[in-house]
Amino acid sequence: MQDDTTQAQTLPMTGTLDSRIGPLAFEGGYPTAESLTRLYDELDFQRAVQTYLWAIPLVSFAQWQEAHETVFDQQDGDLVLTTSFRDKLPILTANDTTPYVVGFLNLQRTGPLVIDYPKGQTAGGILDFWQRPITDLGLTGPDKGEGGKYLVLAPDQEAPLDVESYHIVQSPTNNLFHAFRVLTTDPQETEALNASYQAYAYAQRANPRQTRIILGTGKTWSSWPGSSLDYWRLLAKMLNEEPVHERDRMMVAMLKPLGIEKGKPFQPDARQQQILEQAAVVGEAMARSLSYAKRQPEAHIWPGTHWKNAVLLEANQETEHHTALDERTAWFYEAVTLSAGMTTTTPGLGQQYIGIQKDREGDWLQGGNCYTLRVPPHAPVKQFWSITLYDTETRCFIDTPYNIAGVDSRGDLIQNADGSVDLYFAPTAPTGKETNWAPTLPDRGWFAYFRFYAPTEPYFERIWTLPDIEKVK
Structure with a gap:
């Protein structure tokens, strides 16, 4: 005979049901006001935790981009060079043996973008803001180490008619990560190749802005949001800057009751803010569990x-x-x-x-x-x-x-x-x-x-x- 305590409980017409989120009371089949508050708070908290986990790759890149722009004054097309232990200390699980030459940009600000990639022993690439590869550059890219011009387009941008000599790349996001590294150990060749990498707006191709290689030295910054509410602020910012892909529509719907909605500013009320802050703590703890x-x-x-x-x-x-x-x-x-x-x-x-x-x-x-x-x-x-x-x-x-x-x-x-x-x-x-x-x-x-x-x-x-x-x- 099965123990009554192990049997599944069903919602009563009138009465109280014990649950993992506390007692749930009903009157004539309807949840009481107190139960409604508890259920909606739990619903929004669960959704916040799951959207926290879903958004980690997007928010991580958003934080890194914001640090580059505010700490290093990086502009669209610029790159930040980090070589030493101290330079790379803020980067998540960096490789101690590899110099990083990394930049971020927004194709809605630049319009179609040209990357004039140097010929030589290099490896590079472009990633969208969900951290998915779009194309390699250099030896493993379409130029096969011979260099060349890439034309990078946002989701809603079309290629001009006079671009036969370009490698055309369509990005699924407006914001991009681009990076490369020189594989030779010759310091002079490394310096020359770094200086040859250029990224500029196609509209300015006749007189392009010079790409800067900014030394990532002597600055304090973080590649992870500084507070739990910062995480959600960056997510709201990215959702306003990026198209919503088909696979993500249900997740975006979960954010609306939390005060994060495409086309609207991030202004959570006191209740939403409390739920978001609590969900960030639990979400990160779950992410750490999934990792470790x-x-x-x-x-x-x-x-x-x-x-x-x-x-x-x-x-x-x-x-x-x-x-x-x-x-x-x-x-x-x-x-x-x-x-x-x-x-x-x-x-x-x-x-x-x-x-x-x-x-x-x-x-x-x-x-x-x-x-x-x-x-x-x-x-x-x-x-x-x-x-x-x-x-x-x-x-x-x-x-x-x-x-x-x-x-x-x-x-x-x-x-x-x-x-x-x-x-x-x-x-x-x-x-x-x-x-x-x-x-x-x-x-x-x-x-x-x-x-x-x-x-x-x-x-x-x-x-x-x-x-x-x-x-x-």
Whole structure:
């Protein structure tokens, strides 16, 4: 016989029903005034939490763009160059070994935009504001490293008639991210290629404005909204600047009772503001859970270890039957940008990212402890590997006075007799092991990315295994 307490409850005509959101009272089948208030508050709160998770890639780019425009005075077409540990400290899960040359622009302000891309050893790309790739530039783009002119159009813009010599690119969003990096190590060639990159309005092609490369040095900024209400302000701003795509119409409908509506200013009343602020707290906590405790079976790399795939979605963020919502939330909460090179499974190409948040015993990684990781010999990479440490709260480099973010196989590492490498993660370096050490901070949790550059067959076939990080007792 089934216990009465486990049976599903149905709405009474008159009486009170216990629920997970509190008692719900009815009179003649109608919810009481008190129950109506509780139900609408819960409805709007649930919708706010889900739209928070949905909007993470859009808001993340909006925050970065706003920082570039207000802190660096970046104008449409300009780029900001970050090279050092301190320069890249505000960027989510930045790569310590890669200089970034990044810009944002708005095609409604510029009209059709020309990118005059330089010939040479470069890799670049354009992403829409949902962080989906639109086109590569350079060696993997249509110009194949030979350079050329790209004409970038907003969703409602048409190409002029006299553009046969351009690579035409139609963007699904008005705001864009564009970036590139020079692959050569020659400083003079790097400087020349940086100076050759030009982005300007097609209408000004006869006398284009000079693109500036702005040094991202000595500035304080953040790539994540500074407050919970800032998150919603940026989302409202983006919805007013961008078209609503078919896949997002239901999510946009959920925002209307919260005071976020296309074509209207963001002016939430006291009730809406309270719900939005509470939902941002819960939404971020859920996003952090999706990132740091991935529950998809396919996240696991090697049985018996805590290493997991950091990227669980394709660059277009779609699957056969749905948009990769949880996977997208997890990645873009802790990182920015995604490309085909980061999702390819072709040996010898692109990169693979795996992450770890727990030690061998299953405990969260904490900055006050000392840990070690043995990287086995013959790492499956054609180029190199690196491990980078990040603060769990900021998802950026751990801010220590050492200005060290991780360890790179191209460095002068101490190797064991069999070719393996012992790495150390602790507040201070073990004596004589400084080159194999990355610093942590007491009272701060941390996680790590292990990056494989041009991974080879043993990685994809799971022949080569990376063990767990171990706490030194």
